[in-house]
Amino acid sequence: MDGKLMTVYRAFRFKVAPVHQKQELFQYFAYLVQLASQQLLERLWTEDWLDKVARSMKKTYKVINEAQVSLQVANQAIYFPSRIRRGISERVGRILRAQHTQKECFYDCLQAVEQIGLESNLNTLVKKVARTIQLVNGQYYRYTLIRQTLGLLRRLNFKYGLDVWTLRYTDVVQPAIKQFVFPYGPDDGQALRYTCTGYIINYQMKLPVVSVPITRRDWQWLAGTIIIPVRLQKKIQEAVDIQPQRPLLKYQRLKGGIVVPVLQFPWKFPENPLIKRNTKIKAQRVLCVDLGVRNLATLVVCEAGYQISPPTFIKLLKSRFRHIERLYNHVAGIQRKLSYYPVHCVGQGRRREERIRVYNKLDRLRQELAHAVSNEIVTTAWRTGCTMILLEDLRSFNPPKGKKNVSRRLNNWLRGRISDLLTYKCKQVGLQLLKVNPWQTSTICPRCGQRGKKIKDPTSHIEKKTGRFFSCTHCGFQADRDYIATLNVYRAAQINRRQQETLYTTKPVPYKGTGTPPDRPGGDPVALKPTLGLAVTGGCLFKMSTMKGTVPSMASSTTRDPLLK
Ligand SMILES: [Zn+2]
Secondary structure (H helix, E strand, C coil): CCCCCCEEEEEEEEECCCCHHHHHHHHHHHHHHHHHHHHHHHHCCCHHHHHHHHHCCCCHHHHCCHHHCCCEECCEECCCCHHHHHHHHHHHHHHHHHHHHHHHHHHHHHHHHHHHCCCCCHHHHHHHHHHHHHHHCCCCCCHHHHHHHHHHHHHHHHHCCCCHHHCCHHHHCCCCCCCCEEECCCCCCCCEEEEEECCEEEEEEEEECCCCCCCHHHEEEEEEEEECCHHHHHHHHCCCCCCCCCCEEEEEECCCCCEEEEEEEEEEEECCCCCCCCCCHHHCEEEEEECCCCCCEEEEEEECCEECCCCEEEEECHHHHHHHHHHHHHHHHHHHHHHHCCCCCCCHHHHHHHHHHHHHHHHHHHHHHHHHHHHHHHHHHHHCCCCEEEEECHHHCCCCCCCCCHHHHHHHHHHHHHHHHHHHHHHHHCCEEEEECCCCCCCECCCCCCECEEECCCCCCCECCCCCEEECCCCCCEEEHHHHHHHHHHHHHCCCHHHCCCCCCCCCCCECCCCCCCCCCCCCHHHHHHHHCCCCCCCCCEEEEEHHHHCHHHHHHHHCCHHHC
16 A cells, blocks of 8 residues: 555534524624625626636635625624634635636637527537537536526527627626535634534634624624534544544524524545555456436446346336426426516515425435435445446436436436435445446447347337337347446446447457356445445335346346357
């Protein structure tokens, strides 16, 4: 092992000030900070400042001087302690820094659109613009960002008839700070003091004791204690240092809709030394993952060029899906009603509240689902003794146009989220994650490398573009489409681009399985779970089904596989 210890941060949230009288102190604080941040952001909302903050390598609170923070409430200048002002400039600076990419994208899009025009279909336009930008500036942006920017430009042009080519980014986009977040990062003990001893965090926080603090004496220290729950104590034991890093103060919305202030403390953890960097894929046991629409995920274990386990499918339970579908439709229904009537029409406020409430519920369910699926993928990888997970790279993924049904929208969202979650969960567990180009993974036969066709079910022989089944006319291999894609993910990872290999020419994956996934030697997956920091995935969220019984033709398809003999 090399001497440099790799570390990862993991943050945990703790409720603060459970005493009710003290809640209002937080409210004063949050209100004042939010107001001052918003005003500072509006003052600094110029292209000069966006560039200045983005170009500087310093911490943002050093670029934006804390003296710039000022606030007037009821004709009185509010007094902020200097470290609080620092936190505010840090927060505003981070927003400006994040906005810089969007600004760059805006101008690059404008430049590209000048040649292409805004008229064509949005999906086509996004692709064209992305290609043009890449050719001209060599710059790469996320598709969603380009889509957003082009949507904005089109609205401005078509709806308001503006001459978009002369617009400036800062005139078009208005900044708004929606959520209250206060970073204690730049503080040095003058706004928050804390010590962590024996799983108890004692803290003191400087808060205003009146709603309009105008002198130093209007700010006082509020003391409190956080007892770290037992389930987190075990995790924190593994941290490099028991003392956490400086926290963020946030508001967290609980399930019933109550909002409570929380302190989010990050701890430094050693990165799992199991991660082997830059080792050949062939030498490892890998878990290949395909994230699809019908099957949320399809998993296959491969080793040394062979497929060594039958596929595992992760599906969403029908009842669970119906629940989410209803919520989607509920939000859409409210949205429709909101768009019919003018803004200040009677009942609009109530509807808007309802939309937020339903949307939060929907979002919670989606998040839960994404966590459950990614946890299952990671535990499967661990249980089967894999050291690496192969996943398709979603950057090049463009959601299919046309049908916008709920399952498609949900699963497109889930794919992105699962991909993000896997990135950090793999790090925690010590698995390597490799993303591969998904080009044509569901059209080529993984057993022989020839182009196959999609059919409706194993008995039909007519090609159908939307068919769930794949059939190879060359070698007769038949299987579920997602299963094919998963095997091809393994092949795609092994493509040697220097020898100009493609998915057609790279080696096929023969099956060499025992019928059941191999178990990790000596490892007990149940004992592992709590240290992984993974929620135990209940059976209620989704059902896991291995090949047996669910896709009957696949068992027979493996016997028809010529490479097996
Ligand atoms: Zn074939």
